[in-house]
Amino acid sequence: MIIEHENxxxxxxxxxxSDLISWFKREQRDLPWRKDQDPYKVWVSEIMLQxxxxxTVIPFFNRFIDWFPxxxxxxxxxxxxVLKAWEGLGYYSRVRNLQSAVKEVREKYNGEVPNTPKEIAELKGVGPYTAGAILSIAYGVPEPAVDGNVMRVLSRILSIWDDIAKPSSRKIFEQAVRDLISHDDPSAFNQALMELGALICTPTSxxxxxxxxxEHCQAFFEGVxxxxxVKTKKTKTRKVQLAAAVLLNSDGKILIHKRPASGLLANLWEFPNVELHHSLQNEREQVSNLFSQELKLNTELDKIIGQIDHVFSHLVWNIKVYTGKISADFQDRMDWRLVSFDEMEEFAFPVSYQKIYQMFRNSLEE
Known part of the structure; x- marks a missing residue:
């Protein structure tokens, strides 16, 4: 069979x-989610790999499957x-959606991950790529699984000059996969495209x-x-200046706060923090005042021990990190907890706040 793509x-x-799948079966990496074709494990791995x-994913996957087999x-x-198991991977809405979806699978499909495009696409957090990956890898269904790696590979193989940053372009690449995919071994074919993009057909060089x-690649023949x-650049990220504090009470316990149930980093734990909307004079005193006004905390800030920069897809946090004390009469209240150093291990923190805690522990040793 021969295909002729436009341009x-x-x-x-x-x-x-044949060339693609033979290479994959010969050279594929030994990855834990490839040891069997369990749809649940494929699903977990694909959500993690987004x-x-x-x-980075391998140790998280192994721990997650150990905790939730x-x-x-x-x-x-x-x-x-669940959030603790995911701690450090970021994009926590992914694991919340995954847990919601597996509950639906248990209720509607007797615990069996559905094997049809319509049913699997209706699960929370399962987009076209994840659906195609599960269906093709676990069930051998010839469905496209188009991510950035696959779009990059096929844009070069077929000389496709549509902007991959535009959502409308995905349909072009999905159709290209439908035209090319092996119906005898769709699992190996889709994994091979992903592997090729990760190891050989890299973004640069x-x-x-x-x-x-x-020998099948149009871009190689044309030297392009x-x-x-083609990928347009993302819009500029927004910078947010924050002040956070590791506050201890007289018993040496640390004050932590649970973030709201919706929005960025929902339900994860953090240290008390406030947004700084402009540069401050007498900064420590003014930050302490903000803690009092916005968080209703009576604090005594000590010193700045460093700064953390954390980049999200749409914004950058610049966090000045203080140490200090919380008033002796502070009691646990809704979403606020005083915890010991040992108890800190039980709570899931975003990466930025894990770094803050490590910075604080290091400061104690100086």
Whole structure:
């Protein structure tokens, strides 16, 4: 079979499939979620791999599956424990949606991950890419699983010059996968495209001389592999200046706060913090006043021990970190807890606040 894509020369599909899948079966990385085709494990791995590198995900995946080895285990788990298992991966809405979805799978599908595009796409947090990955990898259904890696590979193979940053372009690449995918082994085909994008057909300086499908690649023949894919730059991120404090009471316990149940980093724990809307004179005193006015905390700030910069997709936090004391008469109240150093291990904190805590622990040793 031969396909001719707009703006490309002809590509022999059977030869392309054979070269790609043979390479994958020979060179694929030994990854824990590839040890079997359990749909639940494939699902967990694909959610973790969104916006996160494979090497980073491996220990998180192993721990998560150890803690929640089955759909039932995750469905029954306390949310705080689920967030703790996810701590450090970021994008916490992903794991909240995953837990909601597995509860739905248990209720509607008797604990079996659905194997049809319509049913699986209706699960919370399962978009077209995740649906295609689960269906093809776990069930052998020839559905496209199009992420950034796949769009990059196919933009070069087929010389597609549509802007991959535009949502409308995804349909073009999904159709390209439908035209190319192996119906005999869709699992290996989709994984091979992802693997090729991760290891060989990289965003910059692709290793074309090592590429198993180089002879099928239009961009390589035209010498434009460095110009593809076309991708417009994201809008500028917003910078937010914060002041946070690690506050101890007279018993040496640390004050922590649970973030709201919706919005950024929902239900995770943090140290008391306020946003600084302009530069302050007598900063420590003014930050202490803000803590009093906005958080209703009676504090005595000590010193600045450092600054943390944390980048989200849409904003950057610049956090000045203080140490200090909380008034002796402070009592636990809604969403506020006084905890010991040992108890800190039980609570899930965003990466930025894990860094703050480590900075504080380091300051104690100086």
């Amino acid at each position: 490309s020369d002809k590509i022999n599909i059977n030869a392309f499939q 916006q996160t590198r494979v090497d 089955t759909i039932d285990a995750l469905a029954d788990a306390d949310e705080d424990k 692709p290793s074309c001389l090592l590429c198993p499908v180089r 592999q460095e110009e593809l894919p």
